[in-house]
Amino acid sequence: MIFASASGFRAEEIAVTSSVFICGGLKVEEFNGRVGVVTGGASGIGLGMCRAFAKRGMKVVVADLNEETINAAVEELTNGGAEAIGHVCDVSSHEAVQGLADAAVSAFGGVNVFCANAGVGIPTSARKMKLADWKWIIDVDLWGPIYGVDVFLPLIEAQGEGHINATSSMAGLISSQMMGAYNVAKHGVVALMAATERELRAKKSPITASVLCPGPINTNISRNSVSYRPGQSKPRADGESAGKLANNIQATLEQGMHPDEVGELVADAIATDKFWILTHPYWAKAIQKQLDALREDQSLTRA
Numbered sequence: 486m487i488f489a490s491a492s493g494f495r496a497e498e499i500a501v502t503s504s505v506f507i508c509g510g511l512k513v514e515e516f517n518g519r520v521g522v523v524t525g526g527a528s529g530i531g532l533g534m535c536r537a538f539a540k541r542g543m544k545v546v547v548a549d550l551n552e553e554t555i556n557a558a559v560e561e562l563t564n565g566g567a568e569a570i571g572h573v574c575d576v577s578s579h580e581a582v583q584g585l586a587d588a589a590v591s592a593f594g595g596v597n598v599f600c601a602n603a604g605v606g607i608p609t610s611a612r613k614m615k616l617a618d619w620k621w622i623i624d625v626d627l628w629g630p631i632y633g634v635d636v637f638l639p640l641i642e643a644q645g646e647g648h649i650n651a652t653s654s655m656a657g658l659i660s661s662q663m664m665g666a667y668n669v670a671k672h673g674v675v676a677l678m679a680a681t682e683r684e685l686r687a688k689k690s691p692i693t694a695s696v697l698c699p700g701p702i703n704t705n706i707s708r709n710s711v712s713y714r715p716g717q718s719k720p721r722a723d724g725e726s727a728g729k730l731a732n733n734i735q736a737t738l739e740q741g742m743h744p745d746e747v748g749e750l751v752a753d754a755i756a757t758d759k760f761w762i763l764t765h766p767y768w769a770k771a772i773q774k775q776l777d778a779l780r781e782d783q784s785l786t787r788a
């Protein structure tokens with residue numbers, strides 16, 4: 486697709502001019518006036534990203550499922566002086582993600598930063614998880630970012646500058662028990678973004694990519710996920726233990742980092758060309774432990 490960019494270039498001109506963007510991504514001073522699109526942007530970490538982008542003078546598109554929460558987020562951002570619009574988008578539909586891109590281009594002329602952040606998760610054993618839950622979680626948490634890269638990366642490339650990010654988790658780096666489909670999807674998101682970033686560097690693209698791997702963040706993900714879950718039925722045979730685990734997870738999240746801090750980390754990472762965005766880098770010791778065991782006796786650590 487060809488459209489006029491925020492900087493006034495057309496796509497065919499960018500091919501010639503892109504070599505001036507030596508380091509890629511967006512530098513701190515370049516956020517102002519650029520366009521950011523965030524899925525799952527009406528709540529939690531996504532809203533934190535929208536706030537961080539708006540604070541830096543970006544035009545923001547808040548994409549989420551629920552019109553009421555989207556409107557509340559847009560109202561807050563515009564009251565704070567930002568240009569923002571909302572768009573209802575179910576990220577598990579390619580057509581809906583394409584519709585989101587069309588809305589962003591029609592409102593603001595292009596997209597410079599895209600964050601595939603929408604996500605859901607329920608604790609369930611990999612063995613006993615219902616296939617309907619597997620499908621729902623993989624559709625939202627993995628196909629959502631895949632559709633995001635498919636639709637938004639060409640748009641950002643047409644701008645000749647910008648950044649694409651997706652939200653994984655520490656569950657994308659280490660697979661704990663009782664998080665079956667979530668682990669699978671979040672590992673996929675890490676692989677998707679690492680491959681994308683390597684391919685961008687190989688072709689000396691001015692665009693950069695990153696992956697956000699949060700530890701515990703104080704959001705409503707547990708409650709939101711329960712309310713969006715298709716059928717809302719209990720997991721097959723481990724309802725009680727999964728229920729206890731869900732309560733424990735919720736209690737841990739409530740002690741977690743504020744989502745606005747995560748939004749700031751993402752904006753800083755975009756400005757400083759960081760690929761890995763870890764909210765709790767200390768937790769990387771669990772990954773180191775697994776790597777050590779892999780080398781020493783090829784055993785699986787008990788995470």
Ligand SMILES: NC(=O)c1ccc[n+]([C@@H]2O[C@H](COP(=O)([O-])OP(=O)(O)OC[C@H]3O[C@@H](n4cnc5c(N)ncnc54)[C@H](O)[C@@H]3O)[C@@H](O)[C@H]2O)c1
Binds near residue numbers: 606
């Ligand atoms: N909270 C944490 O501790 C934590 C830790 C690691 C990773 N994450 C990841 O961070 C991301 C944001 O989660 P959060 O914690 O801010 O939770 P949240 O529930 O506050 O935000 C997630 C948003 O995604 C939206 N959403 C859900 N399904 C959707 C769909 N099909 N299409 C579009 N939007 C949809 C929800 O409506 C919600 O607004 C998720 O990908 C989650 O897996 C969160």
